[in-house]
Amino acid sequence: MSGHFNLWVYLSASPLTWLGVTLAAYLVGDTISTATKRHPMANPVLIAVALISVLLVTTETGYGAYFQGAQFIHVLLGPATVALAIPMVRNRDQIIRHWRAMGLALGCGALTGVVTAIVLAKALGGSELLVRSMAPKSITVAIAMGISRENGGEPALTAALVMFTGVLGAVAVTPLMNMLGIKDWRARGFAAGLAAHGLGTARALSVHPIAGTFAGLALAMNGLMTALVAPVLLRLLP
Amino acid sequence: MVLHGFVFLVIAQLAGESLAQLLSIPVPGPVMAVAALVALFWAQGLVPAAVGEAADVLLRHLSLLFVPAGVGVLQHLPLVRAEWFVIVVTVVASTLLTMTVTALVFSLVVKHVEEGQS
Numbered sequence: 001m002s003g004h005f006n007l008w009v010y011l012s013a014s015p016l017t018w019l020g021v022t023l024a025a026y027l028v029g030d031t032i033s034t035a036t037k038r039h040p041m042a043n044p045v046l047i048a049v050a051l052i053s054v055l056l057v058t059t060e061t062g063y064g065a066y067f068q069g070a071q072f073i074h075v076l077l078g079p080a081t082v083a084l085a086i087p088m089v090r091n092r093d094q095i096i097r098h099w100r101a102m103g104l105a106l107g108c109g110a111l112t113g114v115v116t117a118i119v120l121a122k123a124l125g126g127s128e129l130l131v132r133s134m135a136p137k138s139i140t141v142a143i144a145m146g147i148s149r150e151n152g153g154e155p156a157l158t159a160a161l162v163m164f165t166g167v168l169g170a171v172a173v174t175p176l177m178n179m180l181g182i183k184d185w186r187a188r189g190f191a192a193g194l195a196a197h198g199l200g201t202a203r204a205l206s207v208h209p210i211a212g213t214f215a216g217l218a219l220a221m222n223g224l225m226t227a228l229v230a231p232v233l234l235r236l237l238p
Numbered sequence: 239m240v241l242h243g244f245v246f247l248v249i250a251q252l253a254g255e256s257l258a259q260l261l262s263i264p265v266p267g268p269v270m271a272v273a274a275l276v277a278l279f280w281a282q283g284l285v286p287a288a289v290g291e292a293a294d295v296l297l298r299h300l301s302l303l304f305v306p307a308g309v310g311v312l313q314h315l316p317l318v319r320a321e322w323f324v325i326v327v328t329v330v331a332s333t334l335l336t337m338t339v340t341a342l343v344f345s346l347v348v349k350h351v352e353e354g355q356s
Contacts, residue, residue, distance in 0.1 A: 022302075022305055022306060023302075025305070026301075026302045026305055030301075044301055045301050045302075045304050045305055045308055046308075048302075048305045048308075049305060049308035049309050049311075052305070052309050053309055053311075053312055056309070056312060057312070063309065063310060063312050063313050066306075066309065067306065067310075070305070070306035070309065071306065073302065073303055073305065073306055074303070074306040074307060076296065076303050077303045077304075077307070078248075078251045078267070078268050079244065079247040079248050079251055079292075079296060080296040080297060080300055080303055081251075081268035081269075081271075081272070082247045082250050082251045082254070082268050082271040082272060082275065083247055083292070083293035083296045083297055084272055084297070085271070085272040085273075085275035085276045085279075085293075086275075086285050086289065086290055086293035086294075086297075087293075087297070088272075088276050089275070089276060089279040089280060089283065089284065089285050090283075090284065090285070090290075092280060092283045093283070098348070100347050100351055101343075101344045101345075101347035101348045101351070102344070104343050104344075104347050105340045105341075105343040105344035105347070106340075108339050108340065108343045109336055109339055109340030109343070112332075112335055112336045112339045112340070113332060113333075113336040116328075116331065116332040116335050116336070117328060117329075117332045120327065120328040120331055120332060121324055121328045124323070124324040124327060124328065125324065126321055126324040126325075126328070127317075127321065129317070130317070130321050130324065130325070134325075134328060134329075137329060137332070137333075138332075138333070138336060141304055141307050142266070142268055143266050143268060143269055145266075145307070146265075146266025146267070146268070146269070147264075147266060150264040150265075150266070151264065154314070156307070156310035156311070156313050156314060157311075157314045157317065157318075159307035159308065159310050159311070160308065160310060160311035160314060160318070161325065161329065162307075163304060163307070163308045163311070164325070164329050165329050165332075165333050166304075168329060168330060168333050169333050169337065172333070172334060172337070173337060176334060176337055176338065177337075177341060180338060180341065180342065182341045182342070182345050184344070184345045184348060186344065186348070187340075187341045187342075187344040187345040187348065188341060190340060190341070190344050191336075191337040191338075191340040191341035191344065192337065194336065194337075194340045195333050195336040195337040195340060196333065196337070198300045198301065198304065199301070199304075201300075202300070202301055216297075218340070220272060223269060223272065224269055224272060224273060227265050227266060227269045228265070231264050
């Protein structure tokens with residue numbers, strides 16, 4: 001028994017253990033998601049985060065020790081965010097053809113996302129830290145955490161809010177669009193990527209390839225747009 | 239080769255971070271890098287094969303990269319517990335409104351402006 005315990009003490013202190021746990025938990029989540037034919041509720045990230053959280057709490061492992069291993073995955077978010085430039089270049093002709101629809105939807109959507117987040121959170125009595133962490137919730141996590149850090153928010157809290165937004169958007173987009181009677185795959189995908197970043201985009205991709213393409217464009221464009229407007233709106237709104 | 243493309247993306251991010259730092263603009267480094275790369279490759283409409291391959295690998299597994307940040311919520315359980323009502327109402331209402339506005343504006347412009355002209 002104490003032999004097993006000593007082994008665990010050794011393993012839990014090794015970053016490799018937590019790197020492996022993160023990869024394995026994600027594979028479990030992805031397998032469940034595939035097995036349920038990509039049911040919106042069976043989100044692979046949500047499943048992985050839940051599994052790892054339970055493991056950390058039951059083994060009394062701190063987030064710091066976990067992150068020693070998980071940081072190798074986390075740091076790749078930066079280059080992956082930079083990589084969003086590539087689909088924008090590849091879909092240049094689509095962007096040129098639909099620049100008016102994209103431009104207006106991007107402007108209105110980005111403003112709605114940031115303004116409603118700030119105003120609602122404040123009106124409901126949210127703390128200053130929550131409001132500042134909430135503002136960039138619709139965009140991809142690497143950019144959102146950066147905006148949060150630059151504007152007096154808490155990046156880790158922002159990451160959690162971004163995840164919640166993404167899962168919710170991925171679950172809600174299909175029923176909401178049907179309810180609104182919007183059948184255009186381009187509009188549906190653009191809305192999913194704009195409001196619910198990578199998780200909305202992954203959902204759009206699994207529904208229709210054109211929706212997926214426009215979701216990816218909206219995700220990249222709103223990353224840029226929100227980075228520009230969120231700091232200004234946080235200063236302007238009372 | 240995919241590693242060349244990966245190195246390119248990392249250097250682009252570091253350049254973006256450095257620029258944001260030097261000019262002290264409150265814009266995250268990756269955002270500067272995205273803007274710069276789009277501007278760089280826009281005229282050709284295509285990217286070097288290695289850069290494209292590296293981007294595809296990273297974007298295909300984008301969901302995995304969210305996991306460590308998602309687990310970070312454990313650090314903020316007291317705040318989440320204290321403000322859960324504000325969080326749930328704000329995120330749900332704001333996300334549904336944002337998707338509605340975006341999809342409606344997009345489809346209205348396509349229907350009345352873009353298709354009206356052709």
